[in-house]
Amino acid sequence: xxxxxxxxxxxxxxxxxxxxxxxxxxxxxxxxxxxxxxxxxxxxxxxxxxxxxxxxxxxxxxxxxxxxxxxxxxxxxxxxxxxxxxxxxxxxxxxxxxxxxxxxxxxxxxxxxxxxxxxxxxxxxxxxxxxxxxxxxxxxxxxxxxxxxxx
Numbered sequence: 001x002x003x004x005x006x007x008x009x010x011x012x013x014x015x016x017x018x019x020x021x022x023x024x025x026x027x028x029x030x031x032x033x034x035x036x037x038x039x040x041x042x043x044x045x046x047x048x049x050x051x052x053x054x055x056x057x058x059x060x061x062x063x064x065x066x067x068x069x070x071x072x073x074x075x076x077x078x079x080x081x082x083x084x085x086x087x088x089x090x091x092x093x094x095x096x097x098x099x100x101x102x103x104x105x106x107x108x109x110x111x112x113x114x115x116x117x118x119x120x121x122x123x124x125x126x127x128x129x130x131x132x133x134x135x136x137x138x139x140x141x142x143x144x145x146x147x148x149x150x151x
Contacts, residue, residue, distance in 0.1 A: 009048045009094060019130070021139060022146040026062025029070045029146055031139045036118065036128040037106075038138055039078040043067045043097040050093050067097045073145035074101050077138055084115060
């Protein structure tokens with residue numbers, strides 16, 4: 001049996017992805033596996049495609065709109081300085097949009113650079129992994145915002 005994280009989109013669609021916060025018109029808002037920038041989240045599409053270009057125009061509009069709404073939710077919940085949006089697909093060959101809060105408390109030099117330049121331990125060290133006891137209050141705040149605006 002496949003684990004939910006082996007196909008994040010399929011598991012969001014079938015309801016087995018525990019990181020899903022809300023189903024929106026254009027995708028699934030999911031809380032990030034790592035939280036060294038608290039509130040980091042990802043938007044997954046409603047169907048498994050490898051790039052934004054594979055969606056028809058109405059699907060693209062809905063996906064990009066929801067990416068922005070997820071950013072609004074994170075900005076509201078985290079009181080971040082700004083939000084960074086990133087759609088890459090270089091490592092994981094499926095459409096997904098990273099939505100990163102950026103904080104004034106980050107080192108100034110680091111804040112000017114992409115999140116991907118954080119050291120590898122930020123992506124792999126267990127102390128930065130999602131932990132319900134540490135992160136669910138923030139996750140719930142983001143989810144509440146998403147549910148309120150998606151009605």
